[in-house]
Amino acid sequence: MSFPLVAEPAGLLPAREQMGFSLGWHIILAAFGVAFPAMIFVVHRRGLRGDEVALRLARRWSKVAAVLFAIGAVSGTVLSFEMGLLWPGLMGRFGDVLGLPFAFEGLSFFLEAIFLGIYLYGWDRLPPRLHLWCLAPMIFSGVFGAYCVVAVNAWMNMPTGFRLTPAGDVVDVNPWRAMFNGRAFLQFAHMWLAAYMLVGFVVAAVYAAGRLRGRNDAHHRLGLAVPLRFASVAAILQPIVGHILGIALGDIQPSKLAAFELDVHTEQPAPLRLGGLLIHGHPEGFIAIPKWGSFIARGSFSKPVRGLDTFPPEDLPPVNITHAAFQSMVGIGTVLAVAVVVYWLARWRGHDLADQRWALRCLVVAGPLAVLALESGWVATEVGRQPWTVFGILRTVDAAGDNPGLWWVFSGVLIVYLGMTVGAWVVLRSMTRRWRAGEEELPSPYGPAPEEVSR
């Protein structure tokens, strides 16, 4: 057995950075692919019942979806290359264990791309009801595709569906068990709600910003109301799902849990530590709430939470990043959930807070916060799984390749993604500007040329 520092291959650190970066970038677009079609469906259906404003909103959203989908397809292709280019040690050994969900994900992505094309071409061409229902396969394939991808991640957290021989060979592979592993459904539910929160709050934030600038028309009201409803339902359910998902963590990944909770020693019951960092092995700068750590981690006010010092040091994740990311996710999630509860209570009492400037400002902030919460959640679960790629089975050191020059590739990736971000921003801004100027028929990546639409 060699020391980790000596054995660290050239590809490890840049591969980690690049995978984290490109995945973190893609996940925002993936969330739109999962959640946006359902919101378009709602406004489109409303539009078919005679609401012209809603119909126009559906047309515009479908074009925004096309832009986001187009760059999402590109960044998704990047990820499938990266699986092999950055993690040959994972794919070469476990490709046939974890590959099947990816095959089904590819299938559902294909379906979504095709129906997006049909939907965009369908405006003014297909019978209205049939056209509306073209969104249904998109909604379904977005959900199923998300399940498949999350199933792979859940498998990495709790590997099943194979056996290791003493020599380290992978035998008795059952890919279906890997695909439908015990954690997959809950983890998917968590991600699914997160996607609705992200898209709901981000889209609502766009229209809230418009209303703050004095565009207080029906268009902006509806554009705010529909995504806010989706986000509200998701934000209220999310803490419950997250909690259920977390309860089993003490059995499945106790080291991740200890890092989440910043528990150095095993405590019974453990306090909840808000904030704080591990400095020279001691947690500092936190606020402790007695017993709540045990409740959040184990679902009971009396159960113990295993401490970091019970693990060999080489099996521990980077504690501070994991802890900070986990707490950001939970903190933001709680704030958003409380905020929507306040909003709907006020609505129930007859006050629409969306008419208040301060509430609109809060909504504008809620968009980026939802993005931050989702990214924090991924950082928490991914960094918290370290030093393993496949928990307890394959260390990340062994999953990485040994290609020099990865820093160059990563630099290139940073530049290209920066360009794509700027490009997407410029394009989306220019679309809204042209819409505002009264140009309704803009082109879209999958759609027909505008001249044909207006004929």
Next chain:
Amino acid sequence: MTLEIAVAAALFVGVLAYALFGGADFGSGFFDLTAGGATRGAELRSQVDHSIGPVWEANHVWLIFCLVTWWTGFPASFAATTTTLFVPLVLALAGIVLRGAAFAFRKYAPSIGQARLYGAIFAGSSLITPFFLGTVAGAIASGRVPADGYGDRWTSWLHPTSVFGGVIAVGTCAFLAGVFLCADAERAGHPPLVDTLRRRTLGVGVVTGLVVFAALVPIRDDAPTLAHGLERQAAPLIIASGLTGLLTLILLWRRRFRVARLSALAAVATVISGWGVGQYPWLLVDQVRINDAGGAHATLVGLLVAVGCAAVVVLPPLAALLWFAQSEDSTHPAPRSAP
């Protein structure tokens, strides 16, 4: 037929679909690049936009399908290839990213300057990707990817078979695209555009055909196993490719563009199949046979289930989309102009 062969066949169908549909898509970048200045090339570029608009991204899915099937069905050989052919794969990927993003952005570009920038990136990267994917095929076919991976990062793909593979990939893509663009431009009723496209496509076709057959000479030394296969079990396919290629040129000459599309597809399909059949039964030539490379059997069965589902669920709507996009373009998009 073993499970491994069945999955390899499914994988190769994906390669073929990507080469044909994705190829026609990539090749349009060549005509976009050579269309001339912003004013002179506007008509041709609008035609390119119009022709590949509805399908351009669906085509990436073929590539994703190939990658996923490869790593799930034949994981060790996949890792061997990615660790050896790291450089061309990264460059091909760079082409895909730049091209996809630039094409999407060009559609919305608010000014001619931005359209020109995105257009140049789109067209340039359209050539990069087929070239480097062609070198990857050449490296595998010439036995330069060792079974355990980490082959030489440079010499594995900088040799005659790979370079010819890259050039042939670019040429066949451009040829396919040219034939399709001719047919589209004719249907849209643009005789001068048809003339330009026809002339260029004929040129591309002649050059590519010559390169394909010229490549057979250096391959004998550089990739003996492949050459042996090409001269024996794959010989009928290579001959068929030559004949259909020639037929396509004649049809182009006689302006029978609609029929030429079919023979062009056949010419490219046979040349790609020639490669596949030529290197059979090797997955990585001289290194790993298909039958020895397979992953777990349960997974191979699962993959075939997924492929079956795809055939049932995906192909009908795909056909509907293509039919839908093709059937309604009786009008022609106006040339791009500055706002």
